[in-house]
Structures are given as C-alpha cells and as structure tokens.
Amino acid sequence: MIRVTVWNENWHEKKDEKVIRIYPNGIHGAIAEGIRSEELSIRTATQDQEEHGLTEEVLDNTDVLIWWGHMRHHLVSDEIVERVRKRVWKGMGLIVLHSGHFSKVFKSLMGTSCDLRWRENDEKERIWVVDPAHPIAEGLGSYFELEREETYGEHFDIPAPDELVFVSWFEGGDVFRSGCTYHRGQGKIFYFRPGHEEFPTYYNKDVLRVISNAVHWAAAGRGATPKYGKSQALEAVSAKIS
Amino acid sequence: MIRVTVWNENWHEKKDEKVIRIYPNGIHGAIAEGIRSEELSIRTATQDQEEHGLTEEVLDNTDVLIWWGHMRHHLVSDEIVERVRKRVWKGMGLIVLHSGHFSKVFKSLMGTSCDLRWRENDEKERIWVVDPAHPIAEGLGSYFELEREETYGEHFDIPAPDELVFVSWFEGGDVFRSGCTYHRGQGKIFYFRPGHEEFPTYYNKDVLRVISNAVHWAAAGRGATPKYGKSQALEAVSAKIS
Amino acid sequence: MIRVTVWNENWHEKKDEKVIRIYPNGIHGAIAEGIRSEELSIRTATQDQEEHGLTEEVLDNTDVLIWWGHMRHHLVSDEIVERVRKRVWKGMGLIVLHSGHFSKVFKSLMGTSCDLRWRENDEKERIWVVDPAHPIAEGLGSYFELEREETYGEHFDIPAPDELVFVSWFEGGDVFRSGCTYHRGQGKIFYFRPGHEEFPTYYNKDVLRVISNAVHWAAAGRGATPKYGKSQALEAVSAKIS
C-alpha cells in the first residue's frame, strides 16, 4: 500500500466562481478521486490548515506527496518547506504539478529560478512521450492531448532533468519539457506540467494515468541508506568559529 | 509474475575444474537459484543450445534477460544478437553481467568499444552506492564487499550511463563504474560488474539482491508504445537506389 | 586552426532539379562556404569519391567531420563506417545533420534504431533553446525559426542525449529533440536536425551559427588519453576458442 498525500494551495477554489464550478471538491479532491486504487491510501492536505496540513505525523505517514500551488507560494512557511525538503532527501517521493514549479519546495530542491515563458491563451497542448521506456509513460501511445491549457514555454529554467519523459507542444508556437524526473538524496521527484485551474485537466484520464504512474515510480524502492558524517563533525567545530 | 531467462556461455563450467567446483550447476544455475522468488518465473538458456537457447518462442516469453559470457562472444551468431537487440528495443529488460561487457549484444547497444583496464590479482572489491534513491540499490547500506574479485578499471569505454548506481573500489588502486543503467527504445538495460567465474560471487547475498532488484526495475512498466514510420517509408524508396 | 571535413552523399544535387537550383555547389559546398572563418580549415568529401572521400589520410587531418546523407546510406561501405567510428572513439568530432540520423555511422554509435515520425508538409519549424548555458547555443535568443522545413517528430529513437540543447516545434503538431550531444570514447558527437534538401536551410544564418558553434565545441579539448588493455588480452586468447 502506497500512502499518498495530495497537497493543494486551495485558494482559487474558494475565490473564483469558474474554478469552483470545475473543481467543487478542490483540485486536491479531483486528483485524490481520480487516482484512487486499491494500491493507494490517499489523503489530502491544504495550505489553510494548521501547519499547512503537513505535520510531522502526516509526513511520517506519506510515501509520496503531490503538490499543487499557484498564488500563495510566498505564504508557505519556511519551516514547513524545510521539513518537506528534508523528507524528500530521506526518501519521500514528490510530484510537483503545473504552477508548483514556483513553489519554495521545488525551487529549493532545484537550485534554479524555475522561471519560464508563459501566457494564457486557451491553446491546445500535445504531450509527447520522449522516453517510451519510462514507467511514468506506461500505457500511453506517442502522445496525448489537452484541448485547452495555459501555455508554458522554454526556456524552463531547471537543471537538466535526470530523465526527460515528456515534451509539450503548444498550438501558439511553444515547446516545454513537461515531464522531468530528479533524484535528490534518497528521494525521487517528478515535475508534471499540466493543470491550469480554469480547465478540467485533472479529470483527463491520461493526466490521471501519468500522475498515478508517477506515484508508483516515486514510491518504488527507497534504495540504499548511506551513512554520512562530515556535516555533523563540521558543525560541532565550526559553530565555535566567528 | 516476471518471466526471467538467465543466459550463460557455459564454457568455463565444462572445461575448468576450479569453476566446476564453484558452479556445479553453472553460473546460470547459481543465479537462477539465487534470485528465486514467488514473483519470478525463471528459466535458463546456454550458448551451446540450438539458437543459443534464445528462440523466438523463448524471447516471446521473456520479460528480463540476464547475460553472462566471456570467452566465446565471437561465436554467438549475429542473427541471435540482432534478435536480442530488437527485443530490447521493444521493451525486454536486459541485465549484462561482468565480462558480458564485451558481448556483441552489449557492444551493439552501446556504440562504444566497451574496453577497460583489467587484471586478475584476487583483490578485494568494495561496491559503493552513489545513487541511494535508485530501486536497484534497495536494501543496501553505504557499500558491500567482495573479498576477492577480478579487477576492472577505468576508463570503462561506455556511454555516460543514464543513471550511475554503483562505483567499485579495488584494493590495488582502481575504481570502476560498476552499476550502470540505460534506456534503449522501450527497453531498460543494467550493467553490473561483479562475477568472475573463479570466485563464488553469485552466491553472495548482496550481489543476488542487486540482480533481483535489477530484474524488478527492468520489468517495471513497459512505458509507452510510440509509432514511427520513417524507416519503413525510406527503405521502400532507398532500396531502389544504387 | 580546426580542420573540418564536410561530407555529403551528394546525390540529390545531381538528380533533382529543385535541389540543384538551391544547392548548385552541393549541400557540402553551401555548408563549407557558410561556416568559413579564419579559425577553420575546411575541406569537403562526397560519397561518390574513392573511399567516399574518407581516406586514412583525410581522416588523419580531420578534427571535426560533418555528415549529411539521405537516400544512399546503404551504399556506404562498412569498412569506411568502421573507420569513421573508430576515429570518433579516438577523439574526432562528428556533427550529424538531418537525415544523417539513419546513416550507418550514427546508428552504430547510438545503438538504437534512430527511427522517428516524419512527413513532408512544408511546415514552419521553431528551434527552441533548452540549455542556454551550452556553447552550441552561443549567440541565440530564446529560439530561431525556419519558414518551411520537413517535419521530424517524436519519438526519436535515440539514447537520452548527454545534453539536450534544442527542441523543435512544428506547425503541424510535432516536437523533436533537434540538438543532442553525446560523448563516445574520446570523441564528441552533435546531432542537429534541420536541413531538408529542398529548402535553403543551409544558407540560414542561425543554422550556420549553430553548426559553427558545434564545430568549435566538438574540437575543444581532446580530453584525456586512457590506456585500456582487456580487449587486446582477451582477443589473443579467445581467438583460439571455438
């Protein structure tokens, strides 16, 4: 059983009539419902909860964390960001969706600005598989399509992905590396582009399939448990230095 | 159920008293026995069999092929090599062990000479985990050790691995990228260094754990099924050109 | 001074009126002229010459080889292919253009089918920079455009590039990894997509800039000179085995 926590900023869903109509149970609710399976134990958490819903106890019981945020990144507490980041280093899987590219968690794990080109123009997006051996692409053909989406374009300022799984084509002339994997410590990270709040993207069966595949990939095998030591040794000494 | 075929050159085990004592059932037998589990359906095949034991029917029923060869690479038929290579491209996992780095199958999938430094000096080998997030390293600590092994050294003339999982240390002064993953088409490849025929390496529990982990990794999710087309179109035309 | 050899199949330029009008001096002639600079010493070679123009003497005096071929890949002799491949392994740079993805040289260095989606539909191509730190992208902005080109689409069946520099967008709905680097042995390889023979692509200043950048990148620093040894040792022994 893989324990999944779907985290959402949950702000558009309270303020914006259009979004409320599309996601009456929130984006987190739609994703949790959409990837439901016997192999997953799913809970949700939102930014407006105590500790943003990401208490030590919740993270202790999370194998894979899914993250959606957009307008309130700056209001996520640095303490929780550091807590999540350290969990990833210790093996928790992390799936960052869409505008989550600008979340403090993602930026601090990437070491780059994570900026990109961008417009809202209701364009068609085609998501092409560029690594058909990858388990995250399981069950797809050459590509799948979203009739209308927000447009993200290159250059997407991220480190070169460990594995590039998807590249998006946009009607208006842009491309985007829309499915990217990273290892950070013992943890696995997947960034997946689609999911503008004004479109019913998280009801699309291929989008849900990819998220579900990514959950299984990120949870598969926590790998090895190395021992370090320099940090501890050094901190003891350097703390005395000024 | 993952269907595994363990392939072996099976030549030392017939000629060399020392090897016969260590591997009375062949290296293929030791590996098949050593990774046995309820999740795996395992068969073996050897070079001296008809079609080297790799008939279309056998490959049709193989999810992951494990390959050990050493002195008789040049006697593997090009037809079988091409058959195996195309299966990898279509999604069959391939685990190449030790001296299999010089097999025609591996070289044709790498595009390099696959040469390396080498000596037989009965040295200690320590296999260090350099990617603790990788499922192939599942269950290990910082490293594991083999009391005596044949020495391989850098430069190992391979393409930069997609993921580097292990690096070996040898008593006599060498290092070696000993656990390397690659994607080729829809197929996943893992090269794993240990396994000189004169040592009981394939009875070592950590070596067997890695091979077993690699089987699960290579079989996990066949990914997407893209459509191509240029090859077919071009061949039809160019065949007429001289 | 970097010594460059521009190699061309040189077949369309003899048979096809449309191509003859665009490339009266051949594609090789246009490229040689287009990247001319004080830092480069450029010669050309064509498939119809003795040894396809790639004698030992020519390759001895080549730092970077540029390759364009299309319809007559199957008529390039295996001996010359192996000669070129071994030169790459020893440090000669190789730039493979457009339909050269199906050349024997490129396929044997990649270990994959190198197949792709394809159509001739006179579409606009936009070539996006996805690695702005890369010297091959020197001097470009976010992207550059070709008004009409042949369309190549994913999945492009290559190994994951060591570095992905460009991704193409095509009007008709496709994307393509159109600028890819690889190391093979001591040699550097760059695959660059554009260059259909029916369009004046090799007169485009950005295309020429990229090819010129790639020549400098591929020639920069031959790196280290490792010693191997296992191949020689093994061949001496295994040649006696049947």
Add this chain to the structure above:
Amino acid sequence: MIRVTVWNENWHEKKDEKVIRIYPNGIHGAIAEGIRSEELSIRTATQDQEEHGLTEEVLDNTDVLIWWGHMRHHLVSDEIVERVRKRVWKGMGLIVLHSGHFSKVFKSLMGTSCDLRWRENDEKERIWVVDPAHPIAEGLGSYFELEREETYGEHFDIPAPDELVFVSWFEGGDVFRSGCTYHRGQGKIFYFRPGHEEFPTYYNKDVLRVISNAVHWAAAGRGATPKYGKSQALEAVSAKIS
C-alpha cells in the same frame, strides 16, 4: 582574455602554523599563481574583505569565480550568496573546490545536503578520468595521484552530475565523484574535490591543469539569452495576496 576571481575563506592561513608554511600567500595566492597564463586575467578576493571581496563591481568583471571555503561558511552573508548565485544563473562560471561543497553558494545551487563520508588519515588519492572526451580532462592520462590527501567518500549527496569527469580512489577504501559538472541557468559549475589545506595540493601540476582546464570550459560560450516572464508577471499579482 578570461577574467578569473579566486575567492578564499582565508582563515586557516592566518591561524594555523602548518597551513601558513604551506600557503604563505594563501590558498588563493597559490591557485592564482599556479594557473597564471596569458589568456587569463586573475584577481583574488577573501572572506574578510568588505562584502567578502565580492562587490557588484568585482562580479561585473568576473567570467569565472573559483571558491575555497571550509570553517566559516556560516559567516558568509546571505546577501552575497544570493548575489553570487544570481550571477551564476546569468552566465558566470563557478568552480567549487574541496570543502567548498558545504558552502552556502554550492548548496543553494544543488538543492541537496551536499554531505559526505569523511576522515583525515593522510591517504593516497588517485583521481581517475571517467570521461576522456571532456575538455576538463585535457592532457591527462588514465589518472593522476596525490600522495596524501584528506579522504572524502560516497555517498556524496549531490544531484547526479550533468557530466562526471573524475572518480577518486582512496587507499583506505573509499571512492568519490571528484569532478562533476552542472549547468544552472546560463552558468556552468564544476566541483573538484582535492585541496585539503594541510597538504601542498594546489602546487600539484595536474591539479592546477584541471583547474585551468575548468576555467576555460566554464568561460567558453555564454550560450543563449532566453527571455522569461512568468516570474515578473506572477510577482506583481501575488504580492497583493495574503
């Protein structure tokens, strides 16, 4: 002319007799002297200077920054760290040496803990070339040696390098990925392991050769200049949100 700034914590060189004897002009002085050439314009800067010697004016005139620090990482101001990081994103090369793996600058560019195994045991280090095509390995053979060095061991908690150039072997049983390249934005980063302050490592000709090669590599071609935009657009809006 490449403009290089060699930055040093410069603390051991003031406090520790042993280090003062080895590096009377500081580690920065030894490196500046050791890589001197007609193609480089070199200055030094130290932590104890105003703004740590890294004023806007200095960075405006720096193509490649070399960084050595050890015990006083925590005393480098966050403002200067962010200033350096943003310069890297805009194309300044960065070479991080030895214990600089724990500098705020490096950690914030990597997104990992950068921890490692460690001991001071005066062991022999052999630095093996694993990518002989790389310009940073220019002029080396299979490996070079340092008679005595501090030991760093895996797992080194960094992102998988874009290119792995060197792997170290240590007498006492460790290996280490000791030459690692990364792209971040338009900037190139090279981490190079050797350089314990108690040994004359920065007088070693191969160490100096590698640092010099890395300077040329990091300065070569600032690549492309993409335009972004989402950050600016979003910040204008989200600043108003609470």
